[in-house]
Amino acid sequence: MKKQLQTTTKRLQTQYKLDVLGIGDKYQRQNFKKWKEIKNDWENGKQYFSTCHIRIHVQPHITQSGSTLPK
Template identity: 90%
Template sequence: MNKQLQMTTKRLQTQYKLDVIGIGDTYQRQNFKKWKEIENDWENGKQYFSTCHIRIHVQPQITQSGSTLPK
């Protein structure tokens, strides 16, 4: 799962250059002052989204277990 997310994120950064997963939104909420300085260059201009380092850490959690039906 982690590898698939890394590959997808890298493709979004290099091929499409679009933040469709909302990383900029998260950054805006956590660092509003800095975001106001870079928001116009996030996907355009200096394209910070395409060049930023994104670290992915997956922690799957099973909340309910299911059962299979007999054949």
């Protein structure tokens, strides 16, 4: 699961250069002053989104275990 997320995220950064995950929105809420300085270069210009390091932490939660096949 983690590898798939890493691959998808890297593709969004390098191939599409689009922040469809909303990482910029989260950064804006946490670092508003800095965001005001870089917002125009997030996806365009200096493209901070394409070059930022994104750490992925997967914490699966299993709500039900067992077989889904009929008995």
